[in-house]
Amino acid sequence: MRILIEAFSAAAAGAALVHAYLYVPLLFWPLVSLSASAVVLAALSPLAISRRMTFLAHAQGHSILTAALAAAVPTAVATQSLTPPLFYLFTLLFVILLNLLVLAAERLGFRKDVATGVVMSFQLTAAVALLYVIRYLYATALDPLSLITGEYVLVTWRDAAAQLPLLLLAAVFPLAYGIRYLYAAVDELFAEAVGVKVKTLDRLFLISMSLAVAGSVYALGSLMPAVLLVLPGAVASRYSHRLADQIPLSVSFAALSTAAAHFLYTVLTWLWPSAALGITMLALLITAPRRGR
Amino acid sequence: MLEDVSFSAGREFVLVAGPNGAGKTTLFLAVLGLVPYRGEICVEGLCGEERTAKVGYMPQHVGLEANATVWEYVYLPARFRGVRDAKRAAEEALRAVELYDLRDRPVASLSGGQRQRAAIARALAVDGGVLLLDEPLANVDPQGRVELMSLLRELKRDRTILMTSHELTMPSDLTDKVLLLNRRLIAYGLPDDVLREEVLSKVYRYVRVAKTPVGYVCVTEDYAHPH
Numbered sequence: 001m002r003i004l005i006e007a008f009s010a011a012a013a014g015a016a017l018v019h020a021y022l023y024v025p026l027l028f029w030p031l032v033s034l035s036a037s038a039v040v041l042a043a044l045s046p047l048a049i050s051r052r053m054t055f056l057a058h059a060q061g062h063s064i065l066t067a068a069l070a071a072a073v074p075t076a077v078a079t080q081s082l083t084p085p086l087f088y089l090f091t092l093l094f095v096i097l098l099n100l101l102v103l104a105a106e107r108l109g110f111r112k113d114v115a116t117g118v119v120m121s122f123q124l125t126a127a128v129a130l131l132y133v134i135r136y137l138y139a140t141a142l143d144p145l146s147l148i149t150g151e152y153v154l155v156t157w158r159d160a161a162a163q164l165p166l167l168l169l170a171a172v173f174p175l176a177y178g179i180r181y182l183y184a185a186v187d188e189l190f191a192e193a194v195g196v197k198v199k200t201l202d203r204l205f206l207i208s209m210s211l212a213v214a215g216s217v218y219a220l221g222s223l224m225p226a227v228l229l230v231l232p233g234a235v236a237s238r239y240s241h242r243l244a245d246q247i248p249l250s251v252s253f254a255a256l257s258t259a260a261a262h263f264l265y266t267v268l269t270w271l272w273p274s275a276a277l278g279i280t281m282l283a284l285l286i287t288a289p290r291r292g293r
Numbered sequence: 294m295l296e297d298v299s300f301s302a303g304r305e306f307v308l309v310a311g312p313n314g315a316g317k318t319t320l321f322l323a324v325l326g327l328v329p330y331r332g333e334i335c336v337e338g339l340c341g342e343e344r345t346a347k348v349g350y351m352p353q354h355v356g357l358e359a360n361a362t363v364w365e366y367v368y369l370p371a372r373f374r375g376v377r378d379a380k381r382a383a384e385e386a387l388r389a390v391e392l393y394d395l396r397d398r399p400v401a402s403l404s405g406g407q408r409q410r411a412a413i414a415r416a417l418a419v420d421g422g423v424l425l426l427d428e429p430l431a432n433v434d435p436q437g438r439v440e441l442m443s444l445l446r447e448l449k450r451d452r453t454i455l456m457t458s459h460e461l462t463m464p465s466d467l468t469d470k471v472l473l474l475n476r477r478l479i480a481y482g483l484p485d486d487v488l489r490e491e492v493l494s495k496v497y498r499y500v501r502v503a504k505t506p507v508g509y510v511c512v513t514e515d516y517a518h519p520h
Contacts, residue, residue, distance in 0.1 A: 050359075183369050186359040193325045193350045194374040194419055241399035243361040243369070 002245050009259075011250035016259035024266060030155040030219060033163060034273060035258045037216030039230055040167045042254030044209055045233030046246035050185030063102065064213050066123040067094035068222035069081050070131035076138040080153065084162040084218050092214035093103050098123065099206050109182070150221030152273050159218055166215030167248040173208035177201055186243070224274040228254065231281040238288035257281050295319045297477040299332075305469035306449040308484075309457040312496055315474040317457040318353060321425045325350055334424050346374065349420025353427040355412035363387070363403070363411055364396040371418040379418070386417035390444060397417075405438030413444065424448065426456040444466060461488065461511035484509060 021029040071090030078086055084245035101122075105115045116226035128251060131144050171183075184191040184198045192198055214227045220228070268276075295316030309317050323330040336344040350435055361369075368383035376382050387393040390410040395403070403411060409429050416424055430438055446467055448454060454474075463484070470486035473479040475496040480487045486491075488509045493500040499514040 179369065180373060183361075183365075183373070186366070187352065187355065189327070189352045189354075190350065190370060190415070191373070192327055192396055193345070193352075194370040195345070195350075227508055237360050240402070241360050241362060243359075243365045245361060 002240060002249060005239065005249060005256075010257040012259035013255040016262040019266075020262060025210070026153070026194040027262070027266070028271070029157050030152045031258070031262050033155045033160045033219040034152065034277070035255065036160070036167050037212075037220050037225070038254040038258045038277065039224055039251050040171050040212045041216060041228035042170060042232035042250045043178070043247055044205075044212055045229050045231070045250045045254075046236060047174060047178065047181050047185075047233075048204060048209065048229045049233040049237075050182055057065070059062070062100040063095055063123060063216065064225050065148070066127045066130070066218050067213075069127055069134065069144075070094040070186055072093045072128065072134055072142055073138075074145055076134070076141050080138075080141045082142060082146065082218065087218060088162060088166055088214050088224065091217050092210055095213050096207070099210060100268050103206075108276050112135050118181050146221075147199075148221050148223055149231040149272055150219050150224070150274055155219050155249045160293035163215040163218065170208045170215060173204050174247055177204065179243065181205060182246060220274050224278060227278045227281070231285060232257075233276070235281060235284045235288055238285065253284055257284065282286055295323070295474070295476055298379045298474070299309055299478065300472060300481045302453050302455065302470065304449070304451065304453055306445065306467055307453070307455045307470045307472055308461070308463060308468050309455055309472045309474065310459075310461055310487075311474035311479070314360055315496070316476050317474055318427055320474065321350065321455070321457070324348060324425060337421065337463070341494050347421035347423050348414035349418070350423045351416040351424070351426045351429055353431070355408060355415075359400070361386065361393055361400050363398050363400055365419075366400045366411060367396075367415045367418050370415055382418045383414075386414040389417060389447070390414040403501075405432050405433065406440060407431055409441060410444070413441075413448075417448070420452070420491075421453055424452055425456045426454065428457055430458050430460050461513060462491075462509060464508040466508075477493065 017028070017031060017035070020031045063208055068091055071094050072082060074090050075082055075087045080093075100118050105119045106112065108115065110118060130237050134142050134144050136149075172174075180191070180196050181201050184196055184201060188198055209229070216225050216228075232250040232254045233246065235253045239249055240246070257277050257280040260280040261273045264271055264276040264280070265273045298316075298320065309320065311317055319328060322328040324334055324336065325348060326342055333340055334344065336347045340349060352364065363478075364387070367387055368379060371379035371382045375506055384393065387396055390413055392407060392410055392414060395407070397398055400408070400411060409432075413426065416426070417463065429441060430497075442464060445456070445491065449467070449516060465484065467486050470482060471484050472481045473487055473492065473496065480492050485504075488502055490500045490502050493502065493513060494512065497513040499512070501512040503510045
């Protein structure tokens with residue numbers, strides 16, 4: 001089952017890239033960027049939705065929007081546009097700061113759901129304030145909508161190259177520690193008893209997630225990375241109960257959805273690719289087989 | 294907080310008893326180096342961090358609601374710990390608890406008794422002669438309890454087993470020693486010496502003990518119920 005899904009996803013991703021290269025060259029680099037972002041975020045997704053980091057994963061969605069808006073201000077001051085890599089670096093900085101804020105809020109002693117609400121309230125308030133600041137101060141340089149939806153069609157090979165180091169670094173954690181971290185979610189105490197340094201892995205995961213988000217925000221916008229940190233892992237968990245399958249399946253479904261999003265966008269040009277990607281993921285989730293127990 | 298605890302155990306089965314909050318789980322965590330402690334803890338002659346490689350542990354909550362097969366649940370910790378031939382260790386552990394045929398099943402699909410056996414198999418796959426079992430009898434039905442006792446009898450032949458339990462009714466051919474805790478060591482010795490009303494009444498409000506031909510029947514009630 002897993003091999004079939006992997007093979008089909010790889011074929012679909014390849015077909016989409018070939019189609020873009022031959023028939024819609026303007027969309028080739030955007031598709032490369034979107035695919036790379038989706039695959040790396042999907043590799044982190046099973047880890048994000050595992051029991052341990054659910055709270056952070058929930059808060060991450062709001063962190064990205066606020067961080068991207070906050071990063072846009074110094075980027076606009078320096079370059080009068082959203083040009084990577086400066087935008088990536090400022091986004092990374094603010095995502096890490098906001099993630100630390102999420103963990104700090106958890107330590108205030110609130111229940112996790114209340115802490116999530118408190119952090120979300122702060123971040124949404126900050127996002128509204130920042131949107132207004134950007135429109136007021138940089139109306140000619142920045143379009144606030146592009147911060148939310150991403151600059152997909154404007155992505156060039158330079159932008160894809162600029163995001164590559166961040167995504168490669170982000171991919172190291174799931175490749176090297178993915179199974180250990182997933183097992184820590186199964187039973188943290190036992191994992192520690194056999195020598196897994198769970199708290200160190202928590203910190204590395206946070207950094208890895210921040211790198212992936214910062215590297216994908218230019219193409220994907222500030223909302224869809226949160227979707228890609230949740231849905232691929234959720235779909236994978238519906239197709240297999242094996243721990244070892246979760247990351248490969250999650251990545252496969254992300255690649256498949258990206259290919260589907262590309263073809264959908266070429267047919268329905270009003271359907272923004274990252275939204276098409278999310279719709280495809282949701283369709284996969286809804287139509288996934290119910291696992292027997 | 295647990296203080297003034299000093300004991301040694303050989304290849305035998307030690308029942309660790311005491312009321313809620315007595316420090317039974319804390320004692321195990323200290324052996325595993327997962328909580329700070331003062332003093333010296335040695336296992337199989339190893340007194341530093343390396344002693345944890347000699348210990349197999351079954352926690353009270355065994356994490357069986359996740360995405361993992363029975364095989365992964367048992368094999369992966371052995372691999373993480375660097376057990377030589379982890380695959381073989383996991384296979385032998387699963388055969389010992391008679392779950393090898395269910396190795397491809399999701400752990401979440403196991404029955405209560407099977408879950409306890411899977412958790413024991415996981416501890417067996419990483420143990421180096423010492424097993425710490427935290428409340429393995431909790432949530433097990435009478436049939437499962439009989440099977441578990443039978444398994445523990447097999448395992449104690451070549452291991453040191455420390456098992457916590459609120460249930461003090463134990464077969465006499467299984468229990469070699471009893472360690473009674475209540476934030477400190479209250480008593481440690483043979484069941485005949487510890488499972489007595491005058492000793493148990495130091496930590497339990499209500500105690501009745503009867504020795505039968507097959508073991509001890511103990512009825513106890515805590516002084517205080519923190520929960």
